[in-house]
Amino acid sequence: MQSTKLVETRGLTKRYPGVLALNGVDFDLEAGEVHVLFGENGAGKSTLISMLAGANSPTEGTITLNGQALAFSSVADAQRAGIYTVFQEFSLIPTLTVAENIFLGWEPMRGPFVDHRAMRRRAHDMFEELDFPIDPTAITASLSRAQQQMVEITKAFHGDLSVLILDEPTASLTDREVDHLFGFIASLKERGVGIIYISHRIQEFQRIADRVTVLRDGARIGTVAMAETDEHALVEMMTGRAITEIYPQIAHTPGDVLATAEGLVTSGVSAASLEIRAGEVLGIAGLVGSGKSRLFRAMMGLAPRLGGKVTLKGQDVTRAPTRAILKAGMYYLSPDRKAEGLDLAKTSNDNLALNLVMGGTGVSRMGFINWKEVRAESARIADYVELHAGYRPKLVSQLSGGNQQKVLFGKCFGQEADIYVFDEPTVGVDMGTRSALYRLIQQLAEAGKAVVVISSDLPEVLNLSHRMLVLAHGRISAELSGDEMVEELVLKHFFDESGAKA
Template sequence: MQATKLVETRGLTKRYPGVLALDGVDFDLNKGEVHVLFGENGAGKSTLISMLAGANSPSDGEIILNGAPVHFGSVADAQAKGIYTVFQEFSLIPTLTVAENIFLGWEPMRGPFVDHRAMRRRAREMFEELDFPIDPTAITASLSRAQQQMVEITKAFHGDLSVLILDEPTASLTDREVDHLFGFIAALKERGVGIVYISHRIQEFQRIADRVTVLRDGARIGTVAMDETDEGALVEMMTGRAISEIYPTIACNPGEVLLTARGVKTPGVNGADLDIRAGEVLGIAGLVGSGKSRLFRALMGVAPRQGGTVTLKGQDITHAPTRQILRAGLHYLSPDRKAEGLDLAKTSNDNLALNLVMGGTGVSRMGFINWKAVREQSARIADRVELHEGYRAKLVSQLSGGNQQKVLFGKCFGQEADIYVFDEPTVGVDMGTRAALYLLIKQLAEAGKAVVVISSDLPEVLHLSHRMLVLAHGHISAELSGTEMTEDTVLKHFFDESGAKA
């Protein structure tokens, strides 16, 4: 039985001054399938979907919808034709209620007035149909990111939805929320909806993808059926490198214990003991909600400490404020680069300079700042994290997720530290950028620094770590090293409830 094509692009091209963002790309989406777009940051994925979504217009080529050429003048135009996109950056107004966001521009009226009662009733009916547990009267700002994503998806059901485009939909979801989303996607497929799915999480593809199209440097490298390929082949198509070349071999030279924690308690962590050694990569694994991030946020003083002791290089920092802990040599890279890690309204250079000045670079005893010295050091750091010169004077908000993460890593080198804690260091980052960041981790560890990698990406932790701690239900369920560090062993300890709080 021949597949029914919903959308097709022929020779789709987008030029900007001096940049060929998309180069003659052919792409098609069938009824009732999930077609993944896979590629590094800057490969052209966002450019392609922006044109399918009506947010951008092609320079050349055409878009075919249900067999006929179309031109979208706006996002609303594409939505009217059944194409709806949930972008990484949501379009919700945080101060409005959920129902008001869903019906923004579609408000039911009673005479000259908005019928709020009907709006709430219809929103509740839509959530029940989609099995989304959300209160239509809630203020949108009070929702989790996963719930906000559900609201964005619900907005697509005003019209006759035929194509749903999801851009990095699982980047901020818990495992349970991912399962819910994938169940919802399966239900949409049964209804004949075609889904374009963008993600860097290659381990998800086996669960949901029918086909995968790989883009590189704005061009289509190829399209393959998911049941006829594997992760290694996709990574090689995307980067031009084998997956074995992505993860570096890190020499293990464990030295002195730099940090000791005993009986640490914080909301979500029931008492944890750990040691962090110089010259070693310590991996921290666990399901979302296991307490792996909360533990280290408590060590940093950004989450409340309810018990236990912490010493850093022999100094008691149990009750020390975060600024003192940073100065003592413990650096923490937040998993939320936008809310906690970067100043989006400043340039990359400004973000790097801020940490340099805070660390004392170019600052005289009288408090005067040698900006030339700061700029020179900022440039050296930008070179070290492989941040292209063209991005250094740009606002961080204008950079891709991968380049934002490079700036965040660069800030680590603005102040001298003995321990670097990287919490979800490659979230939303492509394989090429991952390889560059992994090399930085290798350089730090082999220079005698202690490195902690907290990650929900199990292959990442397994490939980078010399020793691993597994957390489950707020306690450390296992400490593994050497041949013990296998995927099956780690997964077994993910569900250990022996230390769970009653």
């Protein structure tokens, strides 16, 4: 049977002053398929979907929908044509109810008034049909990110949906929520809906992708059937390098024990004991919700310590506040760069300078700040994390996720530390940027620092770590090293409810 092309682009090009964001890209989407767009940050993925979504217009090239050439003037225009996009940044109004968000601009009326009862009833029916367990009367701000994503998707069903574009849909979801989303995607495919799916999580592609198109530097490198390729080939297409070149070989010279937890208890974590050594990368693996982040947030004083003991360089810091732990030499990089890590309203230079000043760089005994010294050190750090000079004076909110993560890493080096805890260090980051960040981890460990890598990306933990702790159900279920650090054994301990350490 001949395939049906829902969407087709030919020679799609977008130029900005001095920048060729998209260069003559040919792309097509068939009815009832998941077509993944894969590429590094800046490869052109967002530019391409912004034109399909009606948020942007091409400089050259054509877009056709069901064989008919179209030119969208707005997102609403594309939605009326049956193309709906769920962007990384949701368009929901947090203070409205779920039903009010779904019907914003489509409100059912009773005379001159909005019919709220009909709105709630219709929202309930839509959730029932889509199998989304959400209360239409709930305030949107009270929902989890996964539930908010479900609300965004539900908004697409006002009209005749034929194309759904999902931009990094699983970046903040638990494994159970990912399973639900993938089940929903499968049901859409059965209805003949075409899905364009953007993700850096290459391990997801085997589960849902029919085809993958790889973009690099604004150009299409190629389109392959997922059944005929693998992760290694896709990474090489995307970066021009083999996957073995992404992860560095980190020398292992374990030194003194710099920090310990003994029987540490916090919300969601039971009686955890561990050691962190100088010159070693300690990997922390586990399913989302296993307690791996909460354990180290408790060590940092960011979560309540309900029992047990924490030491840092031989000193008892069980009751010490976070600021004291930072000052004593233990640094924590948050997995949520927007909420906890960065000031989005300030430039990259300002974000780096803030941590430098807090660490005492350029600050005299009288409290005066030598800004020339601070700026020079900020530039040195920006060079170190490979942040391009053109991005340094820009607001962090205007940078790609990968460049935001480089700024976040740069802030680590504004204050002297002996232990660096990186919590989901490459979330939403492409392979090229990952490689740069992995080299920083290598340099820290080989300089005698202790590095902890907490990650839901199992290949990342396996390839970077000298020693691993696996968490399951709030307990450390295994401590592995050497030949024990293989995927099959780690996955087995993901579901171990007994716990290796009591």
